[in-house]
Amino acid sequence: GRHEVWSWKTASRESLCLMWQKVKVQLMLSMSFLTAVFWYCRRLYSFLAQLLKRWSNYLQRKLIRNLSVLPEVDLLGYSAREWKGETKQAKQMREAYEELFRSCHIKYLRQVKRDNYSVVRAVLFQIFSQGIPFPSWMKDRDILKLPEKLLYSQGCNWIQQYSFGPERYTGPNAFGKLRKCMEALKTNWAEISATRDHEERGNMCNTLFSDESKEYKLYEAVKFIMLYEVVEAYEQIKSREEPVHNLFSLLFARDSSSDPLSFMMNHLNSIGDSICLDQVELFLLGYLLEVKIRVYRLHRFNTEEFQVNHPDEYRREWNEISLLTEDDHYYHIPLFRT
Numbered sequence: 001g002r003h004e005v006w007s008w009k010t011a012s013r014e015s016l017c018l019m020w021q022k023v024k025v026q027l028m029l030s031m032s033f034l035t036a037v038f039w040y041c042r043r044l045y046s047f048l049a050q051l052l053k054r055w056s057n058y059l060q061r062k063l064i065r066n067l068s069v070l071p072e073v074d075l076l077g078y079s080a081r082e083w084k085g086e087t088k089q090a091k092q093m094r095e096a097y098e099e100l101f102r103s104c105h106i107k108y109l110r111q112v113k114r115d116n117y118s119v120v121r122a123v124l125f126q127i128f129s130q131g132i133p134f135p136s137w138m139k140d141r142d143i144l145k146l147p148e149k150l151l152y153s154q155g156c157n158w159i160q161q162y163s164f165g166p167e168r169y170t171g172p173n174a175f176g177k178l179r180k181c182m183e184a185l186k187t188n189w190a191e192i193s194a195t196r197d198h199e200e201r202g203n204m205c206n207t208l209f210s211d212e213s214k215e216y217k218l219y220e221a222v223k224f225i226m227l228y229e230v231v232e233a234y235e236q237i238k239s240r241e242e243p244v245h246n247l248f249s250l251l252f253a254r255d256s257s258s259d260p261l262s263f264m265m266n267h268l269n270s271i272g273d274s275i276c277l278d279q280v281e282l283f284l285l286g287y288l289l290e291v292k293i294r295v296y297r298l299h300r301f302n303t304e305e306f307q308v309n310h311p312d313e314y315r316r317e318w319n320e321i322s323l324l325t326e327d328d329h330y331y332h333i334p335l336f337r338t
Helices: 002-066 075-082 088-103 118-129 143-153 157-161 174-193 198-208 212-239 246-253 260-266 279-289
Strands: 069-074 106-112 291-297 307-310 319-325 331-336
Touching: 069 075, 069 118, 075 088, 075 106, 088 106, 106 118, 118 174, 118 198, 118 212, 118 279, 118 291, 118 319, 118 331, 143 157, 143 174, 143 212, 157 174, 157 260, 174 198, 174 212, 212 246, 212 260, 212 279, 246 279, 279 291, 279 307
Parallel strands: 291 319
Antiparallel strands: 069 106, 106 331, 291 307, 319 331
16 A cells, blocks of 8 residues: 555656656746847847838938028027137128127027028018917908009010919919919918917927928918009009008109019019018018018128118017018028026
């Protein structure tokens, strides 16, 4: 009987040992598998994190590269980088920037892309980013119908010679292209000005002003509105129905813009392509958009023309925006901090 008990115990122990060996092997295999999975997942996570980081950096660089209005930078830091050296011009520019910093409370600026849309871009970007609504006359009039009215109601078939900045396009399709430009201006302006959250509005502006095809339509729409209002003023002057703003008298006094057609051919058609707005046209821009444009002209430092308003006659209820220029050609956006 004791032999049987011993045999039973021995058999049980051997069975347990054998079972443990099998379980041990399975556990070791499972642990090895889990270790391999963990290592693989860790490597995969690391790879995906690196990939995401690189993609994010790429998108950020691409966005910044495509942005036509760059993020804000320190004013005096920008001045020190841009105007090194001890030449008379460099010293005067640094002094002008220091005056802006000290007396005008301008601490930062946003650089604007240096092309021949520079001033229109700087003005529109501020109007959109500040959420400034449509000018009063635009609320009462459908701007989408302005090309049609000019072409058919007023018989200005010469608008077929209108050029779209660097895309020097003329011909019968000018009307359709102008209509699309007006639609882009109206749609984007309405959408952005209706956005109350400042950060969200800023993101919408950054997106819009990083797409050349979209932003160029806005500028061409503004140019056409300028042309339309010049035609209207010219007709009023000829018919002597009612007085017009004195800026139109200044505009028509130029040999190169004595009438709407010459204004378009000699000035508007080249804006965005080979020339920028001049001072009279900047007056007209502020007047039409109903904003007071304060311009800090650094190359006129220590003169009465260092700070000027466009137009010089404006209504109290108009919003104010500011521009900064070193040469009356390229413009940046100054930012105030108290």
